[in-house]
Amino acid sequence: MRRHGIEEGHGAFVEGAWYIIADASAVGKRPVAVERFGTRIVLFRDERGALVAARAACPHRGADLSLGRVVGGAIECPYHGFRYAGDGRCVAIPCEGRSRGGGEARARGAGDALALTRFEAREHRGFVWLWWGERRAELPPLPWFDGMPPDERHAHTTSVAWDVPFARAMEGMLDIHHVPFAHRPWVPGVGALLDPYEVRVEGDVIHTEGVLRHDDGEPWDGRRGWKFAIEVRFPGMLRLSFGGRMAGMAACAPIDAGRTAILARYYMPVPVIGRALAWLGLLMEFWLIQPGDERVLASSEPRDADVEACRFVRADAGVLAWHKMRRAWLKAQRAEGPRRLPVEAG
Ligand code: FES
Ligand SMILES: [Fe+2]
Numbered sequence: 001m002r003r004h005g006i007e008e009g010h011g012a013f014v015e016g017a018w019y020i021i022a023d024a025s026a027v028g029k030r031p032v033a034v035e036r037f038g039t040r041i042v043l044f045r046d047e048r049g050a051l052v053a054a055r056a057a058c059p060h061r062g063a064d065l066s067l068g069r070v071v072g073g074a075i076e077c078p079y080h081g082f083r084y085a086g087d088g089r090c091v092a093i094p095c096e097g098r099s100r101g102g103g104e105a106r107a108r109g110a111g112d113a114l115a116l117t118r119f120e121a122r123e124h125r126g127f128v129w130l131w132w133g134e135r136r137a138e139l140p141p142l143p144w145f146d147g148m149p150p151d152e153r154h155a156h157t158t159s160v161a162w163d164v165p166f167a168r169a170m171e172g173m174l175d176i177h178h179v180p181f182a183h184r185p186w187v188p189g190v191g192a193l194l195d196p197y198e199v200r201v202e203g204d205v206i207h208t209e210g211v212l213r214h215d216d217g218e219p220w221d222g223r224r225g226w227k228f229a230i231e232v233r234f235p236g237m238l239r240l241s242f243g244g245r246m247a248g249m250a251a252c253a254p255i256d257a258g259r260t261a262i263l264a265r266y267y268m269p270v271p272v273i274g275r276a277l278a279w280l281g282l283l284m285e286f287w288l289i290q291p292g293d294e295r296v297l298a299s300s301e302p303r304d305a306d307v308e309a310c311r312f313v314r315a316d317a318g319v320l321a322w323h324k325m326r327r328a329w330l331k332a333q334r335a336e337g338p339r340r341l342p343v344e345a346g
Contacts, residue, residue, distance in 0.1 A: 013037050013166075013254055014235040014329050016133035018142050020251035020263050023157045024123045027051060031075055033066030037132055038256040041119065042066040046086025047073025053121035053130055058082065059090070059114050075116075082114070090114040126152045127251070127263065143233040148247060149267045154274030157265040158282045160290065161255060164297040165304040166236070167326060169252050169260035172293045173238050174318040176212060176228055182292045186284075190226050191215065199317040204234040204325065208318035230318065234325050246281055258303070 021036050022043060031044040033056050042056040042065045052075075056064050063079035070076070074083040074091055083092035093114075120131035124142050131139055149155070162169055172178075177194045179187055191214035200207040213225030231239040236252040250264040264286065266278040302309050307323045310316070 012330050012333070013132065014326060015333055016329075017131075017235050018122075018129050018140070019132055019236055019253040020127045021053075021121075021130045021253055021261070022128040023159065023263060024051065024126050024128050025157075027128065029070060031066045031068060031070055033064065034261070035255050036130065036253050036261065038254075040064065040066075041130070042075065043121070043128060044070050044075050044086075045073065048086075050086060051121055051123045051128060052086045053119040053128070054084070054088065055117040055119075059084075059116065065116075084116045088116040088118045090116075126155075126157065126265075130253075143237050145231060145233070145237075145239040145249065148239070148249070149269055152265075152267075154269050154278060155265050155267045156275055156278035156282050157263065158286055159261060159263045160286055162260045162262060162294045162297070163258070164260055164294060165258055166252060166254040166260045167305055167323070168297045168300060168303070169262065170232075170236065170322055171305065171319045172297045173240075173250060173252065174206075174208065174230060174232065174322055175316070176208075176210060176230070176318075177315040178293075178296070179212060179226075182296050183289050186289050186292075194315040196220055197315060197317065199321055201321050201325070206232040206234065206318060206321045206325070208232075208321075232318075232322060234322070235329070246278070248281075 019036070021034050021041070022032065026032055027043045027045060029045075031042050034041050034043065040056040041053055043051060043053050046052055054065070054075075056066050058065050058077040058079065060077065060080060060082050063077055065075050065077055065084070068076045068078040071083065074085045076083045076092075081092070081094045082090055085091045120135065120139060122129045122142060125144065129142055164172070177192065180190045180192045191212055193213055193215040194210055195213065197210035198208070207229070208231070209227075209229045211220060211225040211227050213220065226242070229239075229241040238250045238252070240248040240250060242248075247267040247269075248264065250262055253261050255261050264282060266281045266285075268274040268278040268281065270277060305323070307320070307327055310319075312320045
């Protein structure tokens, strides 16, 4: 597969950040598996309903725990039935038996060797958030956007996987002047001139704002054209505003070096039919429009990209700002030296 053609140094994951990895409502009584950062992760709920994220490979002999079941808040491996509590401890080894001092007692004695590798995860705003990076005494707060609706009553959430590296997926999200070309059948009449266009960087936030309009040789009259604003909370959180009442956000996270998962949510604060409208908006976006993005991004060479891989123009300022930020983060990561990832949750 072409994803193996990624150049040396590319495809590194940005560490020390929160990523949205799943729709929390998908994690119910059954365990759920997601693949992120080249790691298969199982999500389940402990006896209090709190979310647990752990490496999916069973510590015993590696079977995928997501194929098992949850019993009393512990995940049971589908292979030999070993059970692991939400705190990661192995609490049952059925083949050892209770009467022979095995089972639970022996499992307790098994200690770290048979414990789950857990990740820092949170449930917030209906999403599962994963901390990808070394454990710290205090983790930064979960990033969110100002001015978003207070709850998910009028929202719909969906997810897709793109056969596109993370940096290219983020380029696609931050880019606006592709719209009249890559989405031509769906947005007839949108102009190709991006003017005005403004990009501001504040800490790890990139604000972009502009108007896509027809090039009539005149300065912008303040009215005509298609207004948009995109805000990025580095590395992968985006708020998307394209006029109107719909508020949208998307969160990207690497599946592995060559693929990206996108969770997107639209809010339509309209009584009764708001959620249905949000669903419809997302349906159009992800089944009609976004396949055009994936197609061009997957076709782009080099497969992954950074500051040097492209020849940027003024209208790429948002994309360039993201690449610069990524380069600075990766440089700082490398300077900190080799780390052990993933690090177990406390
Ligand atoms: S592989 Fe999981 S219990 Fe044996
Ligand atoms: Fe697009």
